[in-house]
Amino acid sequence: MLSPYRVLDLTTERGMFCGQLLGDLGADVITIEPPGGSPARRFGPFYRDVPHPERSLFWWALNRNKRSITLDITSSDGQAILRRLVADAHFLIESDTPGALAAYGLGYDDLAALNPALVYVSITPFGQDGPKAHYADSDLIILAASGPLVLTGDDDRPPVRVSVPQAYLHASAEAAVAALIAHHERQHSGRGQHVDVSAQQAVAQATQSGILATPLHAEEFQRLSGGVRVGELRIRLVWAAQDGYVGILYFFGAAIGPFTRRLMEWIYEEGFCDEVTRDKHWLAYIELLVTGQEPLTEYERLKLVVEAFTKTKTKAELFRAALERGLLIAPVTTIAEVVESPQLAARDYWQRLEHPELGQALRYPGAFAQFSATPITYRRRPPTVGEHNRELYIGELGFTAPQLAALQSKGIV
Amino acid sequence: MAHDLPLVDVKILDFTWVMAGPAATRVLADYGATVVRIESTQRLDTGRTIGPFHDGQPGVEHSGFCQNLNAGKLGLTLDLSQETGREVARDLVRWADVVTESFSPKAMRAWGLDYTALRQVQPDIIMLSTCLMGQSGPLAQFAGFGNLAAAISGFFSLTGWPDRPPAGPFGAYTDYVAPRFTTVAILAALEYRRRTGQGQYIDQSQAESALHFLTPALLDYTVHGRSQERVGNADAHLAPHGVYPAAGQDRWLAIAVCTEAQWQALCEVMQRPDLSHDARFGTRAARLTHRTALDTIVAAWSQEHNAPEAEALLQARGIPASAVHNSQELYGDPQLTHRRHFVQLPDSLHGTTTVEGSRFKLSRTPARIERAGPTLGRDNQYILGTILGYSPERIAALADTGVLQ
Numbered sequence: 001m002l003s004p005y006r007v008l009d010l011t012t013e014r015g016m017f018c019g020q021l022l023g024d025l026g027a028d029v030i031t032i033e034p035p036g037g038s039p040a041r042r043f044g045p046f047y048r049d050v051p052h053p054e055r056s057l058f059w060w061a062l063n064r065n066k067r068s069i070t071l072d073i074t075s076s077d078g079q080a081i082l083r084r085l086v087a088d089a090h091f092l093i094e095s096d097t098p099g100a101l102a103a104y105g106l107g108y109d110d111l112a113a114l115n116p117a118l119v120y121v122s123i124t125p126f127g128q129d130g131p132k133a134h135y136a137d138s139d140l141i142i143l144a145a146s147g148p149l150v151l152t153g154d155d156d157r158p159p160v161r162v163s164v165p166q167a168y169l170h171a172s173a174e175a176a177v178a179a180l181i182a183h184h185e186r187q188h189s190g191r192g193q194h195v196d197v198s199a200q201q202a203v204a205q206a207t208q209s210g211i212l213a214t215p216l217h218a219e220e221f222q223r224l225s226g227g228v229r230v231g232e233l234r235i236r237l238v239w240a241a242q243d244g245y246v247g248i249l250y251f252f253g254a255a256i257g258p259f260t261r262r263l264m265e266w267i268y269e270e271g272f273c274d275e276v277t278r279d280k281h282w283l284a285y286i287e288l289l290v291t292g293q294e295p296l297t298e299y300e301r302l303k304l305v306v307e308a309f310t311k312t313k314t315k316a317e318l319f320r321a322a323l324e325r326g327l328l329i330a331p332v333t334t335i336a337e338v339v340e341s342p343q344l345a346a347r348d349y350w351q352r353l354e355h356p357e358l359g360q361a362l363r364y365p366g367a368f369a370q371f372s373a374t375p376i377t378y379r380r381r382p383p384t385v386g387e388h389n390r391e392l393y394i395g396e397l398g399f400t401a402p403q404l405a406a407l408q409s410k411g412i413v
Numbered sequence: 414m415a416h417d418l419p420l421v422d423v424k425i426l427d428f429t430w431v432m433a434g435p436a437a438t439r440v441l442a443d444y445g446a447t448v449v450r451i452e453s454t455q456r457l458d459t460g461r462t463i464g465p466f467h468d469g470q471p472g473v474e475h476s477g478f479c480q481n482l483n484a485g486k487l488g489l490t491l492d493l494s495q496e497t498g499r500e501v502a503r504d505l506v507r508w509a510d511v512v513t514e515s516f517s518p519k520a521m522r523a524w525g526l527d528y529t530a531l532r533q534v535q536p537d538i539i540m541l542s543t544c545l546m547g548q549s550g551p552l553a554q555f556a557g558f559g560n561l562a563a564a565i566s567g568f569f570s571l572t573g574w575p576d577r578p579p580a581g582p583f584g585a586y587t588d589y590v591a592p593r594f595t596t597v598a599i600l601a602a603l604e605y606r607r608r609t610g611q612g613q614y615i616d617q618s619q620a621e622s623a624l625h626f627l628t629p630a631l632l633d634y635t636v637h638g639r640s641q642e643r644v645g646n647a648d649a650h651l652a653p654h655g656v657y658p659a660a661g662q663d664r665w666l667a668i669a670v671c672t673e674a675q676w677q678a679l680c681e682v683m684q685r686p687d688l689s690h691d692a693r694f695g696t697r698a699a700r701l702t703h704r705t706a707l708d709t710i711v712a713a714w715s716q717e718h719n720a721p722e723a724e725a726l727l728q729a730r731g732i733p734a735s736a737v738h739n740s741q742e743l744y745g746d747p748q749l750t751h752r753r754h755f756v757q758l759p760d761s762l763h764g765t766t767t768v769e770g771s772r773f774k775l776s777r778t779p780a781r782i783e784r785a786g787p788t789l790g791r792d793n794q795y796i797l798g799t800i801l802g803y804s805p806e807r808i809a810a811l812a813d814t815g816v817l818q
Contacts, residue, residue: 001601004608017625021594025601044649045633057636061628108776127774130751136675136733140646140654144667144735147743149656151583154574158656158665159737162582163571163644169626173593178773180600181444185419185778187607194776201754201772204743205436205592208584209465209478213740215755215767216477218465220740225573225580230464237560238569238581245579247564249557255459286471323555330561332569332579335630336640346550349621350635363635368594368622370547372528373613374605 001374002027005090005183008082009066010073013040014199015095015123016062017172022091022179023065024368024376030392031066032073032082035411037385047358053385054357060382064353064364068383069392072412079104081412084397086111086118091179095123095168098133108194118192119182123168123175127198142167142199148206154225170206171199232296233289236303238332239310245332246318250306252285259328260285263306266325272309277302339363353381389413418445419778423603426502426509427451427486430458432588433559433619434515434543435482437595442485443771443780449505449796450486453493454789454818459558467763473789474762480786484758484768488787489796490818493524498816502526503534504801510606511539511599517556518548528614537612539602543595545587547618559585559619566620567627573643580643590626591619652700653679656737657712659720665737666720668711668727676700678730683714758785793817 003026009019010032023029031038036053043058044051053059072078083106086092092111094101101107108120122128125137126145135141143149143161153160175197182195204211210221222229226238226245237247252260261282268278280302281288288294310318315331322329331337344350351366367376393399393413407413423446427438430452442448452458460479467475489505492498503526506512512531514521521527521542528540545562546552563569563586573580598615606612624631630641648654651669659666670676680689688694688710693703700707715723720736727734736742743749753770760766771780797803797811811817 001605021597025597045629045637045639047636049637057632058629061632126748127752130748132728132748135728135735136671136731138651138654138669138671138733140648140656140667140669141733141735144656144665144737145746145748147738147740148583149667150665150737150739152572153580154577157574158646158658160573160580160646160656162568163641163647164627164630166626170589170593173590173597174772177440177593177596177600178775180597180604181419181440182775182778184423184600184603185775188417188422191777193778196774196776198752198772200748201752201770204749204754204769205772206583206586206589207740207743208432208463208589209481209769210584211740211743211769212477212481212755212767213465214744215757216465216467218467218469218477221465221583223580223583226569226578227581228584238564238579240578245569247561247569247581249560253462254457255462323552326556328557328561330555330557330565332564332581333567334570334640334642335567335627335634336638338565338567338624338627339631339634343546343550343552344621347547347618347621362632365624365628365631366621368625369541369598369615369617371598371602371613371615373611374602 001025001371006030006088007091007093008032008085008089009093010101011093011095011123012038013043013062014168015093015172015175016040017169018093018121018123018175018179019066020062020064021173021176026374027091029066030085030388031063031068031383033068033070033385035070035072035413037070041385060362063382064378065380066383067380067388067392068386069389070386070413073104073106075412077407077410077412079106081397082106083111083114086115089115089118090183091119091121093121093123093175093179098122098124098128112192116191117186119179119186119195120192121175121179121195121197123171123197123199125199127201128196139165139167142203146200146203146206147211148203151207151210151221151223151228153223155223155229159223167199167203171197171202174202239307241310241313241315241318243314246310246315247330247332248306248310249328250303252282254283256328257283257285259326262325263327266321266327267305267309270309273305277305351378353378355381357384386413417778418781419775420444420446423447423511424509425449426505426512428512428514428516429543430515431460431558432482432585433591434513434595435460436588436592437599438486438513439482439484440596440771441599443782444778445781448486449800450483450488450787451491451493451502452488452789454490455492455494467766477766480766481768483786484782485784486786487792487796488790489793490790492816492818493526495814495816497811497814499524499526501797501801501811501816506531506534506538508800509535509538510603511541513541513543513599515543517544518542518553537606537610539599539606539612539615541595541599541615541617543591543617543619545619547621548616559588562587562620562623566623567630568623571627571630571641571643574645575643587619587623590623591617594622647704650697652697652704653707653711655708655711657708657715659715659723659736660718664720666715666718666723667735667737669733671733673697675732678732679727682726682730682732683711685710756782758783760785761788790817
C-alpha cells in the first residue's frame with residue numbers, strides 16, 4: 001500500500017515501532033544507525049542470552065521490513081549525506097530530545113527547505129514544547145505522567161506497570177497514524193509538515209477516559225487488583241480457576257446484565273447458589289447497589305459465590321462454557337499459551353522470518369490485520385548493522401567503492 | 414489561519430460501538446473526515462453506560478467516555494433489524510469511502526451488510542471489521558470487551574506482582590492499542606485506493622494487533638521457550654527503577670535511573686554521598702543485584718517529600734522521575750495544559766463538556782475539535798436530508814415506521 005514511499009528512520013528505541021508499521025504496509029524504510037549500531041541493540045533479551053548488537057530480541061521486535069545503513073550524523077560529512085537522502089524521501093521519523101537534530105542542521109525547518117513535501121515526524125516524551133518538553137524520561141515515567149499507572153495494580157501496594165514496556169509503542173503507533181494523515185493532506189497540497197507526537201498524550205488513552213473525571217465532576221477510578229474501584233464499588237475482573245486465573249466481566253446493566261444472568265444460571269445448575277441469588281435483577285443491579293436497596297455486603301458475598309465456583313473449574317472448562325453459553329469469560333493466558341493458541345494457528349498468524357546469519361528461522365507475530373487486496377508481507381528480517389550500506393551508498397547514492405571505504409575509515413559510515 | 418483539514422474529503426460510515434472502533438474514527442473526525450455514526454436505541458451502545466459520567470450521574474447522554482470517543486461525529490439512529498433501515502444504510506454506503514463495524518462476526522452478514530453485499534452497492538468501498546479475535550478461526554464468535562481480549566492475549570499475566578494474582582492492566586487494555594492499527598489500516602487502504610481505484614476488506618483481530626505490543630516477550634518464547642511473567646515494577650536493565658511512596662495518602666513517585674550520571678545525581682539529591690561509593694551500588698549490574706536494598710533506601714527518602722516537589726528536584730538534575738498522576742493532577746498538569754490536551758465543547762444538555770484533544774500536532778493543519786459527540790438521533794435530519802437528499806416527506810414516512818430509533 002505504501003510501496004512508492006521512502007521513510008528515513010532516525011529513531012532511537014523510543015520510536016522504532018512507527019517505521020516498522022509503515023514498513024509492514026509496504027514502505028521502503030531505511031533505518032539510519034550510528035556507526036557501530038543503534039544503542040537500542042543493547043536492550044535484551046538476547047538471542048541465547050549472549051549480549052551482542054546482532055542478537056537483541058528487543059531490536060528485532062521493532063525493525064523488520066527495514067534496511068539498515070550506518071551514518072554519523074554528528075559529523076558534517078554525515079549531515080551532507082543525510083540531506084542528499086532527504087531530497088528523495090517522503091517521511092523522516094526521529095525521536096530525539098526536542099531541538100537535538102536542529103543543532104545538527106537537521107531540524108524540520110532545515111530539511112523542509114530542501115524538500116518541502118517531507119513529512120517529518122518527531123516522537124518525544126512530552127511533545128516539542130511546554131514546561132516538561134525537556135524532562136528526562138523512560139517507559140515508567142511516561143506511564144506515571146499520563147494517568148494509567150495510578151490505576152493499575154493492587155490497592156495495598158504501589159501502582160504497577162505492564163512488565164513489557166508499553167509507553168513508546170503507544171506513541172509510535174500514534175505517530176504512524178499522524179504520519180499518514182499528513183501524507184493524505186500532502187496529496188492535495190503537495191506540501192509536507194512537522195508531526196509532533198507526545199508520548200504522554202498518546203498514553204493518556206490508556207486511562208479509558210478516566211482522565212476526564214475531574215473536569216466532568218465525576219468520581220475518580222481507583223486501582224484494585226484485577227479490577228477497579230469506583231466509589232465504594234469494588235468491581236472485580238480476575239478470578240481464580242483450578243489451574244490459573246480467568247477474566248470475567250461480572251457486571252450489570254442492559255448490555256452486560258444478560259451475560260451475568262447466564263453465568264448465575266450455570267452456577268445455580270451446579271449447586272453453588274440458591275434460586276434467590278440466581279434470580280437477582282441483573283439488568284438493574286447497579287442501580288440497586290448505588291441506591292442502597294441492595295447492600296454492598298450482598299455484592300461482596302456474590303463475588304465469593306462466583307469464586308467458590310470458578311475455583312472448581314479449569315481455565316479451559318470456563319472458557320468452553322463461555323463460548324457455548326455466551327458468557328463474558330476469558331482465560332488469563334500465559335505467553336506460552338498465547339504462542340500455542342489454536343485460534344492464532346487457525347488464522348496462520350505467526351510468520352517465520354529466515355535469519356541466515358543464525359542459520360535459523362524465527363517466528364514473529366504476524367500481520368496486525370488481514371487486507372484482502374494488499375496483504376501485509378514480511379519481506380525483510382531485521383537487518384544487521386549497516387547491512388545495506390553498499391546497496392544504498394554505491395547502488396543509489398553513486399559513491400564509488402573507494403569513496404565508501406574512505407567514509408568508513410573516517411568513521412562516518 | 415484557516416486551512417482545509419487533511420481529511421476533509423474522507424467519508425466514513427461508522428457502525429462501531431463501545432471503544433475500540435470509535436476511538437479509531439474519532440481521530441479521523443479530528444482531522445476533518447465526515448463520520449456518520451449509526452446507533453440504535455433498540456440496541457444501545459454499551460459505551461453510553463460507561464463512566465466517567467457528568468456529575469457522576471449515569472444516563473445515556475451523560476457518559477463522558479462516550480463523548481470523548483465520538484466528538485466531531487454525526488449521529489443517526491437507525492434500526493438495522495428492519496429492511497427499511499438497511500435501505501438507508503445502503504444509501505449511506507453509496508455515499509461513503511469507508512465502512513467500519515465492530516459487531517461480532519456474522520451480525521453484518523445476517524443483515525445483508527457484509528463486504529460481499531456492500532461491494533455490489535459500491536464496488537470500490539473499503540470495509541473494515543474489527544472484533545476481539547478476527548472473523549475466522551475457532552474463537553471468531555467469542556464476543557466481549559477489551560479486558561477479556563487483554564486477558565487472552567497475555568497482558569494480564571504480565572501485569573502485577575509475582576507473589577500475587579495478576580492485577581491486569583487498567584480497564585479494556587486492547588481497546589487502547591487496537592485503534593491505532595485500525596486508523597493506520599484505513600488510511601493505508603485509502604492511499605491504495607487513491608492510486609489504484611481498488612477498495613478492499615480489512616479483517617482486524619484486536620488481539621492480533623495488540624500482540625505487537627508484546628513482541629520481545631513473544632520472541633523470548635519462540636526463540637528460548639521462556640514464558641515471561643509479571644515482575645512488578647522491576648526492569649531487566651535499570652535500578653533503581655520503581656514507584657516509591659511520597660508524602661500523603663496514596664501518593665507515589667516514579668523513578669527510573671538509566672545512567673551512571675543519573676545514579677550519582679540521585680545520591681546527591683538524596684544527600685547520601687556514602688552511597689555513591691558503596692560497592693553494592695557501584696555499577697548497574699551491582700545495583701540490579703541489590704535492587705531490594707536500593708528500593709528501601711530510595712523509599713525512605715521519597716516518603717519525606719511530596720511527589721511534585723520531588724519530581725522537580727530530580728528532573729532538575731536530569732533524573733527521570735514523575736509524580737504518579739491521578740485525574741485531578743492530570744487536569745492541572747502544566748504540560749497537558751500547554752499542549753491543550755483538554756478541550757471544552759458546548760454541550761446541549763450539560764452546557765459544556767470536556768474531551769481530550771488530538772494526541773499529536775500537525776504544524777500546518779492542526780486538528781479542529783469543535784462539536785460534542787451526537788446525542789441519540791441528533792443529526793438524523795442533516796444526514797437524511799442534506800447528505801442523502803431525502804425529501805421531508807420521505808424522512809417523515811421513515812420516522813413513522815419507527816426505523817429511525
